[in-house]
Amino acid sequence: MVEDLVIETKGLRKTFVSKEKGKKKEVEAVKGIDLAVTRGEIFGFLGPNGAGKSTTQKMLSTLLCPTGGEAKVLRYDLAEQQEQIRQNVGCVSQAGGADLASTGLENLVLQAQLYGLDVLTAKKRATEFVERFQMGSFIERSASSYSGGQKRRLDVALGMIHHPQLLLLDEPTTGLDPQSRAYLWEEIRKLKAQGVTIFLSTQYMDEADKLCDRIAIIDNGKVIVSGTPAELKSNVGGDMIDFAFASEEIAHDAETLLTNKIDVEEIQAKGNSLHLRTKNGGNMMPELLRSLDAKNLEVQTIMFSRPSLDDVFLKYTGRSLREDERK
């Protein structure tokens, strides 16, 4: 089966040149990215701030000219067929781009007209989106009065108004309250069900994990690893189990006892706790407990966790994505 690729890039690069005190300074924002996004999937582009997510998206939406590499969007050549790409791709930037001095409805109608719809069809299309995104209660007010969630809904509707086959979303849920976020996730899933391919950049691991079919993790202008969230997490290694004991000696004895168990990939006692990593931790747990019990090594608490995308990020970059988030 030949895969139907909606986005295909090879060595896509972007270098910005800025002048500082007469000296030219080059900043490599994107250092050669290969992507293959298949029709109908939600593809997540996960990385910390400044990793090159927005720059890549701006190249894919024809806003920025790549410095090097090749890219095809909807099989159109990015360098040659920008008109066709613009007509068939929807794009929602981080800023959103709604005109705040106009009403939401005016925004929608103009946007539809910009894609070539006549005024009557444009108005009809706008009304469709008002109903679909439940914007009736506020759409005739000036967009400057909208809440964060309302404005985001309008932004996404603006990006969708021409029924694109591919939707590029740049950090769509950044700064949204949990309720608006859940609502947007639901809308994105509905779009997928209608056959729209979604390319979504995010700095949130849970968003990439729960919403996306496949993800590429980007750091410092490069894709460091890509795959389905499950694949990536299983590559990191097994589940983590932390036992706490009453004393250091018990923890030490437990370490000696469990070290040679098959499937234990990593084991380390630290203070009165014992940290171990194992494949299939859920199945292993009863056996581990029985062994400890048999030697009268009394466990006080147990913590069990599956590897997260943060562990993936940590494995490949040596940094935690959470630390970057906090900065």
Place this chain on the structure above:
Amino acid sequence: MSKMLHDTRLMFVRNMQHTLRSPIFIFASMFQPLLYLFLFMPLLNHLGGVPGLPAGKTVDVFIPGLLVMQALFGTAFVGFSLIDDIRTGVIERFLVTPVKRPAILLGRVLRDTVILLFQCILITLVAMPFGLSVNAGGLLLSLLLYALIGVTMASVSYGFALIYKIEDPLAPTLNTITLPVSLLSGIILPLVLAPIWLQDLGKVNPFYYAVTAARAMFAGNFQDIAILEGFIIISALAILVFEWGLRSLKKMAA
């Protein structure tokens, strides 16, 4: 071509709607020329008779220059509205649609030009009771010249707005351009009164030719070569500067 017209019309309507939502600013940007009209022009009455200011006709000489001032200063600061649109991501949103790139600028520039012509007509009407006598055909023709100046200054303003993308450096830049350009065009007093070096300096200023042409049109001296000169120079300048503004817009996506 029809797509260009279609897109330009959409952009024009959108921008005009914004302007008409707060019409007070249409009048606010006429404040400076009106102050000159009420508080400065009366001073000229007694100067009548000096070279370039025929006695009893000072109003007829002053008003065409005043309208050039309106064209220069009234449109010079339109770039601020564009910065707002850049910051909120509106321009980027337009740029990812198939809209024709020149239409994004043209729609704005045309809006500014229409507002300018309205202001010029209003100022002319206000000047009538002060004894302005103007050739009707000359007035109509001069409106075309003011429109071209408006296109030029609006494009300058948008061009810098697209380069800076923030407000702070925009006002000083525009002031640095408009003030010398208006002083060196003989708007307030004819440059004939100036020492030779100042006159020579004026001759490299395109708007000097615009003021001379406007005065000839108001007087109805249609055989005066200065009119043709003024139109050629300002048309060329308008096209050149609009192209430059367009390049700045396209560079935003580079």
